[in-house]
Amino acid sequence: xxxxxxxxxxxxxxxxxxxxxxxxxxxxxxxxxxxxxxxxxxxxxxxxxxxxxxxxxxxxxxxxxxxxxxxxxxxxxxxxxxxxxxxxxxxxxxxx
Numbered sequence: 001x002x003x004x005x006x007x008x009x010x011x012x013x014x015x016x017x018x019x020x021x022x023x024x025x026x027x028x029x030x031x032x033x034x035x036x037x038x039x040x041x042x043x044x045x046x047x048x049x050x051x052x053x054x055x056x057x058x059x060x061x062x063x064x065x066x067x068x069x070x071x072x073x074x075x076x077x078x079x080x081x082x083x084x085x086x087x088x089x090x091x092x093x094x095x096x
Contacts, residue, residue: 026069027051035089044070045080046089 026047033043048069053059063074063081070077084090 025051041070041072041076042080042084045077046084049090 028047049059063077066077067074085092
């Protein structure tokens with residue numbers, strides 16, 4: 001599970017009204033856009049995680065699913081998510 005922000009399920013930046021279908025979108029919020037040193041793919045990845053975590057504050061998507069959405073490899077997603085966690089952009093929690 002990954003959470004953007006401080007881990008309390010609250011996200012910075014607004015979500016446009018009427019965007020209920022999360023199956024084919026990524027929202028790059030102002031907060032994501034302002035993060036320094038990220039590639040456009042990184043921003044899209046964070047935006048996708050943001051969309052998938054909107055309803056419950058958590059994202060349980062798999063690396064292969066995120067990779068397929070972004071047209072990158074699962075290893076790329078894994079490396080970037082680990083870097084986001086290391087840089088305190090994401091909070092990762094593993095529940096048994």
